[in-house]
Amino acid sequence: MRSTFFGIEMARRALGAQRTNVDVIGHNLANAATEGYRKQEARLTPTNPYDQKGHPRMIMGTGVKVDEITRKQNRYLDREIYSRTSDEQMWSKRNQLLREVQDILAEPGEGGIGAAMDRFWNGWQELAGSADDPAVRTAVLERGAELGDAFHLALRQLDNMGDNLEQTIETRVDRINAIIGELREVNAQAVSLDARGLNPNDLLDRRDLLVEDLSGLIDVDVNDLPDGGVALTVDGIPILDSFSGRTLEIAEEEAPGDGDGSITFAWRTDDGSPAPWSPADGGEFAALVGMRNDEVPALRDDIAALSNGIRDAVNEQHREGFGLGGEDGFDFFDPDATSGYLRVNPQLQENPGRIAAALGDEEGNFTGPADGRNAEQIAQLRDEGILGEDDVTAGEYWRGMVANIGVRTEQAELLSNNNHTMLNQLKNQRDAVTGVSIDEELTHLIQAQSAFGAAARLVTVWDDMLDTVVNRMVR
Amino acid sequence: MRVTERGMTRTILTDLMANRGRLERLHEQLSSGSRINRPSDDPGGTVTAMQITSTLSEIEQFRSNASMARDWLSATESVLSETGDASNRLRELAVSGATDTMPQESLDAMADEVSEIRDHLFALANTQHVGRYIFGGYRTDEQPFVHDAGEEPPFVYQGDDGRITRQVGPGVEVQVNVTGEEGSGEGLFPDLLGTAAEVEDALRAGDKDSLNAAIEELDLRQDEALSLRSRVGSRVNRIEMSEGRLEDLKISLTRAYSETADVDMAEAIMELSMTERAYNVSLATGARVLPQTLLDYLR
Numbered sequence: 001m002r003s004t005f006f007g008i009e010m011a012r013r014a015l016g017a018q019r020t021n022v023d024v025i026g027h028n029l030a031n032a033a034t035e036g037y038r039k040q041e042a043r044l045t046p047t048n049p050y051d052q053k054g055h056p057r058m059i060m061g062t063g064v065k066v067d068e069i070t071r072k073q074n075r076y077l078d079r080e081i082y083s084r085t086s087d088e089q090m091w092s093k094r095n096q097l098l099r100e101v102q103d104i105l106a107e108p109g110e111g112g113i114g115a116a117m118d119r120f121w122n123g124w125q126e127l128a129g130s131a132d133d134p135a136v137r138t139a140v141l142e143r144g145a146e147l148g149d150a151f152h153l154a155l156r157q158l159d160n161m162g163d164n165l166e167q168t169i170e171t172r173v174d175r176i177n178a179i180i181g182e183l184r185e186v187n188a189q190a191v192s193l194d195a196r197g198l199n200p201n202d203l204l205d206r207r208d209l210l211v212e213d214l215s216g217l218i219d220v221d222v223n224d225l226p227d228g229g230v231a232l233t234v235d236g237i238p239i240l241d242s243f244s245g246r247t248l249e250i251a252e253e254e255a256p257g258d259g260d261g262s263i264t265f266a267w268r269t270d271d272g273s274p275a276p277w278s279p280a281d282g283g284e285f286a287a288l289v290g291m292r293n294d295e296v297p298a299l300r301d302d303i304a305a306l307s308n309g310i311r312d313a314v315n316e317q318h319r320e321g322f323g324l325g326g327e328d329g330f331d332f333f334d335p336d337a338t339s340g341y342l343r344v345n346p347q348l349q350e351n352p353g354r355i356a357a358a359l360g361d362e363e364g365n366f367t368g369p370a371d372g373r374n375a376e377q378i379a380q381l382r383d384e385g386i387l388g389e390d391d392v393t394a395g396e397y398w399r400g401m402v403a404n405i406g407v408r409t410e411q412a413e414l415l416s417n418n419n420h421t422m423l424n425q426l427k428n429q430r431d432a433v434t435g436v437s438i439d440e441e442l443t444h445l446i447q448a449q450s451a452f453g454a455a456a457r458l459v460t461v462w463d464d465m466l467d468t469v470v471n472r473m474v475r
Numbered sequence: 476m477r478v479t480e481r482g483m484t485r486t487i488l489t490d491l492m493a494n495r496g497r498l499e500r501l502h503e504q505l506s507s508g509s510r511i512n513r514p515s516d517d518p519g520g521t522v523t524a525m526q527i528t529s530t531l532s533e534i535e536q537f538r539s540n541a542s543m544a545r546d547w548l549s550a551t552e553s554v555l556s557e558t559g560d561a562s563n564r565l566r567e568l569a570v571s572g573a574t575d576t577m578p579q580e581s582l583d584a585m586a587d588e589v590s591e592i593r594d595h596l597f598a599l600a601n602t603q604h605v606g607r608y609i610f611g612g613y614r615t616d617e618q619p620f621v622h623d624a625g626e627e628p629p630f631v632y633q634g635d636d637g638r639i640t641r642q643v644g645p646g647v648e649v650q651v652n653v654t655g656e657e658g659s660g661e662g663l664f665p666d667l668l669g670t671a672a673e674v675e676d677a678l679r680a681g682d683k684d685s686l687n688a689a690i691e692e693l694d695l696r697q698d699e700a701l702s703l704r705s706r707v708g709s710r711v712n713r714i715e716m717s718e719g720r721l722e723d724l725k726i727s728l729t730r731a732y733s734e735t736a737d738v739d740m741a742e743a744i745m746e747l748s749m750t751e752r753a754y755n756v757s758l759a760t761g762a763r764v765l766p767q768t769l770l771d772y773l774r
Contacts, residue, residue: 032480032481033480033481098515099513099515102513102514102515103513105514107514107521107525108511108514108521108524108525108528108736114525114528114529115528115532117529118528118529118532118533119532121533122532122533122535122536125533125536125537125540125642126536126539126540128640128641128642129540129543129544129639129640129641129642129651130543132607132615132616358613367612367613367614367635367637368611368612368613368614368615368616368634368635368637369613369614369615369616370607370611370612370613370614370615370616370637370639370652371613371637371639372639373640376640376642379642382533395525395526395529398525399521399522399525399526400522402514402518402521402522402525403514403518403519403521403522405514405515406513406514406515406516406517406518406521407515407518409513409514409515410515410516410518413515421489424485424486424489427482427485428482428485428486431479431481431482431485432476432477432478432479432482433477435477435479435480435481435482436479436480436481437477437478437479437480438480438768438769438770439768439769440477442768442769442770442773443769446773
């Protein structure tokens with residue numbers, strides 16, 4: 001026999017369940033714009049039926065309850081997004097950094113090394129026909145200095161870029177450690193809540209978002225553990241599981257020129273044992289480290305090789321000739337200047353007459369001030385293969401460098417855009433599953449409201465019915 | 476399929492950004508007039524453009540060389556032409572001294588004129604062009620011919636046989652100077668000055684045989700002056716031909732540069748207006764679609 005208040009109890013359950021339902025919908029609506037939030041759902045199920053003994057065909061429903069509050073998710077899309085985020089962040093950072101490099105090269109334009117080289121060679125051309133004109137001599141020195149300045153500027157900007165990269169890398173290391181630190185806490189909480197059979201939906205959202213942030217920095221492999229924790233590995237090094245994690249640190253930081261000039265890294269466990277690591281492709285961090293350790297030094301070396309090539313070829317030819325007073329054997333560019341840094345020999349600055357424009361006669365004697373044949377020889381170096389193993393001209397070498405950076409920037413831009421598009425598509429797909437649709441929530445809200453109203457009505461009806469039984473039946 | 480606000484916002488934002496990016500790129504191209512503003516815009520085109528710029532700068536230098544060489548040669552040419560006139564006058568005087576019967580006073584007067592012509596020739600041989608002695612070979616800083624009474628003829632050449640050359644085109648080298656010793660024999664100027672001295676002496680002495688010998692020599696000198704002038708003339712021709720070629724090259728390279736690096740304005744403006752339209756459409760759709768929810772219709 002059912003209790004007298006069975007019906008009221010059922011209505012009370014319905015009111016409670018619908019209130020929870022509305023609360024969950026409210027939570028969804030409140031977080032419709034929250035980054036990383038996944039739509040939650042109150043799973044309503046009927047309560048256990050009432051089995052009337054002796055009436056096998058009259059199993060009665062007993063109302064509704066909220067079974068659990070779940071969150072929508074699609075682990076497959078999550079993983080795709082993690083890995084795509086790594087690629088997207090790497091390529092967009094590379095693109096941004098390569099564009100900085102392009103700005104440093106300042107080509108095509110009048111302010112770059114190419115134009116300075118042209119003016120330098122033209123200066124010698126001019127001198128070849130006006131070796132006896134002191135103004136033209138001074139002009140050659142100025143053009144030499146100008147070429148030097150162009151190289152200095154490029155090298156200094158590259159050095160600055162390297163310094164900035166170091167600082168950025170340091171802040172990124174801190175950021176990575178901060179994320180892993182927070183993930184450790186979240187993991188511990190998730191594991192303990194999971195053991196008690198609870199669904200910590202918002203905590204898990206937070207964790208997924210942290211992993212996504214981390215994926216933008218480094219390429220992590222993500223594994224869900226049966227105890228409710230998440231495990232992360234980077235290039236085969238386990239950096240996080242339910243109860244432990246590692247800290248990223250800079251193992252060695254060598255300035256360009258010392259040793260191999262690289263920054264190296266290690267993942268250190270809590271008890272201090274380090275696992276050496278160099279970031280493979282994927283993540284913003286890899287782009288930063290690759291640029292700092294490989295690209296910038298290589299570019300610097302290339303520019304220095306060009307500068308040194310010009311210095312050596314011009315000096316060699318310059319020593320062959322004679323200055324105005326018949327002095328010979330001077331270098332045009334200071335051979336003692338730091339590698340890559342072109343500086344006009346101060347001895348020539350002192351006396352521009354020492355510029356060896358003249359070639360002299362066959363006996364090796366100075367001829368006359370209008371002898372500009374050595375200047376002509378130096379001007380001809382413009383078209384001579386003075387650089388590299390392939391004997392390319394200075395101009396070809398420089399254009400080759402510029403083209404190489406251009407092609408790589410173009411590629412980085414393309415890949416950055418492609419990855420961005422693909423990432424957006426993946427995120428849209430995920431949002432289609434896990435995102436909050438306001439229309440949907442509002443519809444459910446109205447549904448829940450009606451159900452709540454209906455349950456309330458049920459209470460009134462039962463009240464009336466009980467009133468009839470209690471107050472009016474026996475008078 | 477569920478469509479969420481976040482997904483819609485993302486799509487609209489992506490489209491807006493893409494259109495804005497395109498607009499910005501077109502704006503940069505149109506305002507700089509250049510299709511290539513950094514190597515990655517077109518790496519191949521960048522190399523071509525840089526190569527052309529470099530060649531154009533070399534051509535400018537060749538043109539400046541050529542114009543200087545032309546100045547120098549035309550200075551030389553006018554000196555040689557004056558020298559020819561002087562040697563003509565010298566010959567006239569020698570001929571009239573050798574044929575007419577004249578009193579010695581008249582011959583002396585003619586000898587005085589010859590002496591002046593000699594001084595003039597001497598000055599011509601020491602001509603300066605923008606502060607440089609043009610007949611001194613590489614020694615442009617000192618007077619090539621100086622008086623020296625101890626010598627016969629009474630001057631010495633202090634220059635050398637240095638050939639000053641200039642590049643007036645790719646692989647085109649032109650000698651711009653004539654040295655004081657160029658020409659057959661001792662050189663045009665030494666020979667002329669020597670012959671002038673002989674004519675003067677012969678006039679003063681009334682020596683017709685010597686005058687006749689001098690006339691023959693003067694004929695040779697005149698031929699020499701002419702041949703030097705024509706040599707100078709042919710160099711000027713070479714320079715002018717090279718300048719013509721440089722001009723052609725400059726025009727074709729400038730065109731090639733423009734084809735490589737310049738924006739096709741008509742095309743870019745058309746693209747701009749199309750992109751603008753697309754941008755406006757995405758703005759308009761965003762504005763219409765985004766604010767709408769079921770809420771607008773609920774009481």
